[in-house]
Amino acid sequence: xxxxxxxxxxxxxxxxxxxxxxxxxxxxxxxxxxxxxxxxxxxxxxxxxxxxxxxxxxxxxxxxxxxxxxxxxxxxxxxxxxxxxxxxxxxxxxxxxxxxxxxxxxxxxxxxxxxxxxxxxxxxxxxxxxxxxxxxxxxxxxxxxxxxxxxxxxxxxxxxxxxxxxxxxxxxxxxxxxxxxxxxxxxxxxxxxxxxxxxxxxxxxxxxxxxxxxxxxxxxxxxxxxxxxxxxxxxxxxxxxxxxxxxxxxxxxxxxxxxxxxxxxxxxxxxxxxxxxxxxxxxxxxxxxxxxxxxxxxxxxxxxxxxxxxxxxxxxxxxxxxxxxxxxxxxxxxxxxxxxxxxxxxxxxxxxxxxxxxxxxxxxxxxxxxxxxxxxxxxxxxxxxxxxxxxxxxxxxxx
Numbered sequence: 001x002x003x004x005x006x007x008x009x010x011x012x013x014x015x016x017x018x019x020x021x022x023x024x025x026x027x028x029x030x031x032x033x034x035x036x037x038x039x040x041x042x043x044x045x046x047x048x049x050x051x052x053x054x055x056x057x058x059x060x061x062x063x064x065x066x067x068x069x070x071x072x073x074x075x076x077x078x079x080x081x082x083x084x085x086x087x088x089x090x091x092x093x094x095x096x097x098x099x100x101x102x103x104x105x106x107x108x109x110x111x112x113x114x115x116x117x118x119x120x121x122x123x124x125x126x127x128x129x130x131x132x133x134x135x136x137x138x139x140x141x142x143x144x145x146x147x148x149x150x151x152x153x154x155x156x157x158x159x160x161x162x163x164x165x166x167x168x169x170x171x172x173x174x175x176x177x178x179x180x181x182x183x184x185x186x187x188x189x190x191x192x193x194x195x196x197x198x199x200x201x202x203x204x205x206x207x208x209x210x211x212x213x214x215x216x217x218x219x220x221x222x223x224x225x226x227x228x229x230x231x232x233x234x235x236x237x238x239x240x241x242x243x244x245x246x247x248x249x250x251x252x253x254x255x256x257x258x259x260x261x262x263x264x265x266x267x268x269x270x271x272x273x274x275x276x277x278x279x280x281x282x283x284x285x286x287x288x289x290x291x292x293x294x295x296x297x298x299x300x301x302x303x304x305x306x307x308x309x310x311x312x313x314x315x316x317x318x319x320x321x322x323x324x325x326x327x328x329x330x331x332x333x334x335x336x337x338x339x340x341x342x343x344x345x346x347x348x349x350x351x352x353x354x355x356x357x358x359x360x361x362x363x364x365x366x367x368x369x370x371x372x373x374x375x376x377x378x379x380x381x382x383x384x385x386x387x388x389x390x391x392x393x394x395x396x397x398x399x
Contacts (some may be wrong), residue, residue, distance in 0.1 A: 001031055004038070004319070004393055005037045005038045005040060005042040006037065006038070006362075006395055006396030006397070007035075007042050007043070007166060007393050007394055007395060008271075008393050008394075008395050011278075011389075011392060011393035012042070012043045012393045013090075013340065014389055014392075014393065015033055015043065015045055015386070015389050015390070015393070016045040016047050017032070018385065018386075018389060019031045019033070019045070019047045020047050020048070022361075022382075023047055023048035023049075023317055026117070026234055026235055027231070027235075027372070028048060028050025028235075028370050028372055029049050029050070029051075029052050029058075029226075029229055029235060029370070029371060029372065030046070030047055030049045030050055030057075030058035030225065030226075030370065030371075031045075031046075031048060031058070031368065031369065031370040032044075032045070032046050032058060032060075032062065032263045032367075032368070032369045032370075033045045033252050033263075033299050033366070033367070033368050033369075033386070034263050034264070034267050034366065034367045034368075035190060035364065035365075035366050036267060036270070036271060036274075036364065036365045036366070037362065037363055037364040037365075038363050038364075039363075040265075043393075044060075045061060046058050046059070050226040050227060050371075051226070051227040051241045051242075052227065052229070052235065052271070053237070054241075054242075055215050055226070056241070057223065058226070060264075061212065061224055061262055061264070062091055062225075062226050062262065062369070062371045063217055063221055063224045063225045063226065063260055063262055064225055064226055064260060064261065064262070064263070064352070064354060064370075064371060065210060065226075065228055065246065065260050065350070065352050065354075065371065066259050066260060066261055066266065066350045066352075066354050066369075067257040067259075067350030067351040067352055067354070068348060068349065068350045068351060069259070069266065069348060069349065069350045069354055069355075069356060070254065070255060070256060070259040071102075071255070071256055071257075071327045071328075071348060072269070072327045072328050072348055073179045073200060073204060073269065074181050074185050074188065074196075074200070074255035074256070074327065074373050075121060075181075075184070075185055075326045075327030075328070076272075076284060076285065076327075077185075077188045077196075077199055077200055077203065077204060077255075077295060078117070078121065078184055078187065078188055078202055078326075079092050079285055079289050079292075079293060079326070080203060080204075080284060080285065081188065081191050081192065083248060083285065083286060083289055083290065085115060086191050086192075087187070087191055088117070089116065089117050089118040089121065090116050090117070090118060091116060091117050092114050092116055093114070093115045093116065093119075093120060093183065093187070094113070094127070094185045095187065096186075096190045096191065096356040097159050097183070097187070099159065099160065099163035100114070100115070100159075100162075100163060101114065102163065103125075103126070103163065103166075103167055104166055104167070105166055105167055106136070106137060106167075106168075107169065108168040109144070111126060111167055111170035111171055111339065111353055112170040112172075112173070112362050113170065113171055113172065114171065114227065115127075115167075115171040116171070117171060117184070117187065118297065118326075119171045119180070119186065120180040120181070120184050120187075120326060121180070121181075121255075121297070122175070122297045122298060122324050122325070122326065123175050123176060123177055123180055123324065124166075124168030124171055124172050124173075124174065124175055125171050125178065125180045125183070126168050126169050126170065126171050126296070127162070127168070127176070127178035127180050128141060128168045128176050128177075128178050128179070128181050128185070129141065129147070129177060129178055129179060129326070130142035130146060130147075130152070130397055132176070132177075134309075135168065135237075137165065137166055137167075137168050140165050140166075141165065141179075142337075144161050144165065144213075146158060146161060146162065146165070146179060146195035146202050147179045147182055147252070147254060147256065148252065148258075149245070149250035149251065149252050149254060149258065150245075150250065150251050150252070151251055151252040152251060153181065153251075154220055154251050154252045154253065155189060155196060155252060155255075156186070157252075158179075158182060158186070158252060159183065159186050162179075162183070163275065166168060172251055172299050174307050174308065175298060175304050175308045175324065176309070177368065179256055179397075180256075180317055181255045181256035181260075181273040181327065182252075182255050182257075183255075185187055185253065185254065185255020185256070188255070194349040195253065196253050197214075197215045197253040197258075198207055201214070201283070204269075204284065207282045207284060208265075208268050208269060208272060208279060208282065208284070209268065209280075210261060210265040210266075210268055210269065211265070211357075212224075212259065212260070212261055212262040212264075212265050213247065213258070213259055213261030213262070213265045213266070214260065214261070215250055215253050215258045215259060216246055216247065216248060216249045216250060216260070217244070217247055219245050220249075220359070221366060222242070222244075222247055224272075225241050225242075225244060225246065225247075225260075226241055226371045227240060227241035227371065228341065228371040228372075228373065229238065229371060229372050229373070230372075230373045230374070231372050231374040231375075231378070232372065232374075235372065236318075238373055240314075240351060246260055253302075257350070260294045263290070263367050263368075263369045265325065266356060266367045266369075267367045268364060270356050270358050270365035270366075270367060271365055272284060272285075273290060273293075273294070273346065273358050273365075274358050274360060274363070274364075276290045276291070277289060277290045289312075292326065293325055293327065293328065293381040294325045294326075294328060294330060294344065294346045295324040295325055295330065295358075296323030296324065296325060296330050296332055297323075297324065297325055297326060298323050298324050298352070301323070303320060303321065303322055303332060303336075304323065304324055304329070305320050305322070319337065320333075320336040320337065320338070321333040321334065321336030321337035321338070322337060325346065327348070328346040328347065328348050329346065329347050329348055330344065330345070330346050331343055331344065331345040331346075331347075333393075339384050339387055339388050339391075340387070340391030340392065341359070341387065341391060342359045342360075342362060342398075343361070344359075344360055344361060345358065345359045345361075346356055346358050346362075349383060351373055352370065352371045352372060352373055353370050353371070353372045353373070353374060353379050353382060353383075354368060354369050354370065354371075355367075355368045355386070356368070357384045357387065361398045362397065362398050363398075364390075366386075366387075366390055368383070368386055
């Protein structure tokens with residue numbers, strides 16, 4: 001089977017061996033990897049545990065926190081509204097959130113221009129995340145608990161709070177990974193007149209048959225939920241698999257990081273992008289809309305590394321040769337990235353070290369799940385090593 005899909009079984013076996021080494025070394029609790037190519041699953045591996053303290057083996061239908069892998073889902077929701085003629089990417093955000101018309105910079109001046117929906121989609125709007133820990137504005141995000149799932153009043157209250165916090169920079173002048181996708185979640189809510197979560201459930205998750213993906217884990221699925229760990233010198237429990245805040249619906253439904261789900265579910269979403277907006281007879285987006293989503297939209301065609309003021313702000317990406325589309329990183333030049341890959345490959349990951357990438361040239365989608373919150377360097381290195389192993393296992397590459 002793998003030979004027909006252009007892979008070596010012997011070399012694919014290096015992937016679980018590599019991950020078993022990470023588990024044995026105390027770097028990962030467990031991991032699940034799925035590779036889809038040429039119309040079939042060509043590799044599926046499970047290693048390690050879903051709960052270290054209880055010795056629970058990782059299972060095929062384990063439910064993971066996917067955190068920022070929610071962002072591409074939110075962008076598909078936004079682009080569905082674009083196709084319906086209900087929004088435009090060059091719309092000012094203040095068209096949907098009037099209070100944003102008074103956004104200012106730290107010195108009190110108005111920005112050179114106001115943020116647009118495109119700025120939100122590509123992280124050039126002037127917002128930030130509190131966890132960057134770089135500036136006084138980051139500190140304000142932490143103080144006001146911007147984006148916290150237990151925020152009373154949900155997304156609407158978050159928008160009100162953001163109105164009074166300075167922008168980090170004038171829109172379009174920099175790329176800083178941010179809460180911008182949560183703002184887009186609110187835009188989806190405002191335009192559709194549905195809650196953001198309900199819009200996603202009804203228009204994306206249900207049509208794609210992503211039955212195990214949602215914004216919380218209901219009682220019937222809690223036995224499949226994984227523990228999540230933090231990592232400094234060693235793995236330490238961050239969120240218990242049997243006593244988690246994810247066991248109740250959140251007050252704030254986060255478009256930037258609110259989903260949990262299985263690897264199999266997310267592979268269906270990745271295949272939707274690979275298939276240019278259609279899966280198993282269900283079309284969510286037109287091919288030209290997916291092409292728009294997966295082009296580099298950074299000002300002047302620049303790379304992320306040209307526009308970010310700090311290596312820490314790279315977060316889920318950050319190497320030369322990578323641009324940013326609408327909710328996804330896009331490989332511009334594999335030689336500059338420095339690992340095997342293809343131009344046009346799109347990818348993103350989540351805070352707990354999960355990741356996915358889609359390579360249209362190679363007709364391939366890869367989903368990787370684990371649950372470790374660690375520093376940027378370790379997270380990015382893990383993903384780069386995994387990517388290298390996938391491409392090195394290929395026996396056939398597209399011409």
